[in-house]
Amino acid sequence: MGRPAAVPGERRTRDRILDAAINLFARDGFDQTPVRCIAAAVGLTEGAVYRHFPGKEAILGAILAYAEECVYAPLPVETGLGGDGASVFEGLLAPLPAIIEANPVVVKIMRILYIEMFHNEKVRRFFRAEFMERADDHLAGLFGRCIELGTIRDCDPRELASVFNAFRSEWAFKAYILDGEAGVDPEAARDDLRAAIRFFERMLCPKECADDTEIDRRTSP
Template sequence: MPVTKKSPAGKTGRPPKVPGEKPTRDKIFDAAVDLFSEKGYDRTTVRDIARAAGITESAVYRHYTGKESILDAIFEYMEARVYSPLPPLPDSGNAESSIFRDLLEGLPRYIISEPVLVKIIRILFMEMPHNGNIRDYMKREYVERADDYTEALFQKQIDDNKIRSCDPRVLAEVFNSFRFTWLFRNFIIDYGKTPDVRAMEEELWPHIEFFEKLFVP
């Protein structure tokens, strides 16, 4: 049983927080993401997470009901980032933009800027085949919703005469299939390698130009 620390006044209670220290809930989240990405979701226990976060199991349960609720928090974290505009690149102000550049150009830098995203991408891809909850989430958010979202973007572009008339649903499915494949190749097949943002950006340019030549008037 953990020893309860005393405050300077002699009262018992939880140790005082260190200024700037990460909240316990965030520590648990980060520890779980690290373990899920390396050991796998099924092979990680709440005890493992508590040990990695430097807390007790009971402390984990004060913030999450269990592994499933941590997984739900991971889903929420990703959703908040996937369906938000990518930040513009520092040197992109003078370039003629297109919807394809907007959706692809800043992708490598955005993902690499948040290392936890790389780990979560690995969790989702690696756990999807044998975890029905993750598989349903991936289908719902990164297939069905992603295609709906991108189709609406492309339809607006067609209405504004910014891309040529075409079937926006088919274009959305083709475009998102490419993005899915790019993520898999760079963050699953090449997982563990030191990411080279510049090389990733250069790799994307021929694909951006391909879409622009076909669809930008």
């Protein structure tokens, strides 16, 4: 017998397994979530899950791969380098709330990373490599091009990247993780970004790159 025809709009079983795993890992933790619980959440047998993933570590690996895609999806500023009159700092920070709020699964993956990296070596290596080292390299290259163009003052682009990336990580943790989903205050998150944009611009832009009104507009929902 051939495979039954897919029901229009039906999501792939693999994606449903990943969604269930993300929900459970974010709520209960990786170690506390057996494969049978993931299977039950999707309405499958445990054996059916193993037909898609060889084990729980493979499920975690797929989640980390998706997190990497989200982190390095290019923002417009990375190709235009603020050509619309906005500073590179505004271009990197202002879109973050809308991006995160448009894809709630990102917050759950962030929660998994922040919780698991303290006792899961695979997650710790991933976080260090992708969210720290690679992110610093990526930003250093971007800031270096901005220095060449004269849109930010001469400085060490790698040191700037490290400081900027540290702020961005701290902001995400404070805004979306620290108090849990019930504690998220989108407007407070935007206020923090407005203040940070002004700080980076006043410290590093040769002149004011965008007035407060423009910043307010760009960080509004």
